[in-house]
């Protein structure tokens with residue numbers, strides 16, 4: 024039986040992070056992600072990040088993030104409540120952010136974390152027009168499922184509450200690989216780690232990353248956009264009527280389960296199963 028329940032390299036689980044605002048503490052955080060071979064998405068407000076001295080500078084974006092495989096995504100130009108704005112102004116907030124971040128990063132920006140986590144139906148229209156394919160909210164769902172609609176991508180947990188979901192993720196990865204699998208998605212702001220009263224500070228967070236790293240063979244460490252693109256490719260697999268012929272029309276290698284074993288369907292390849 025074929026099941027569409029695998030991520031890259033046949034893994035049943037994936038791990039991703041999303042950090043907002045482009046603050047100076049991102050420099051320390053990205054070092055931790057690099058050390059533990061994890062991938063993250065950094066959501067930046069181009070006005071505050073690129074034109075002031077308090078955040079990440081434009082010339083740092085490539086060496087600090089992009090060259091280590093991390094994603095840069097939009098967080099709007101000025102961090103407004105998008106849903107309170109005219110649709111054309113929402114569009115400008117997204118498109119101008121894209122342009123500035125693309126210039127700095129040398130990558131094509133396609134993701135968004137909503138400033139304040141808020142949005143409206145018009146925001147979705149502005150995103151479509153600005154070619155932004157996903158939007159991360161600030162509403163944690165505690166689980167490992169992915170959304171049907173990536174414009175409402177609720178993460179698993181804020182890092183301050185991540186200890187329990189991390190424990191159950193590690194349990195699933197190690198003890199119950201037959202479970203449905205899924206994505207552990209942690210989000211936050213790097214400046215929060217500086218707060219001495221925060222439930223999860225720098226040291227605690229490093230311990231958590233180290234505990235995940237021990238089980239790195241069980242999950243795919245990916246940016247938000249890599250997960251989005253992989254899932255879209257998986258949805259595009261064409262199947263013959265008897266289900267024995269599978270064709271991958273995309274430029275991304277995907278994996279499925281064939282009688283519970285991972286089966287690779289390479290980009291533009293057809294695979295026949297018994």
Ligand SMILES: [Zn+2]
Pocket residue numbers: 043044098102138139
């Ligand atoms: Zn923000």
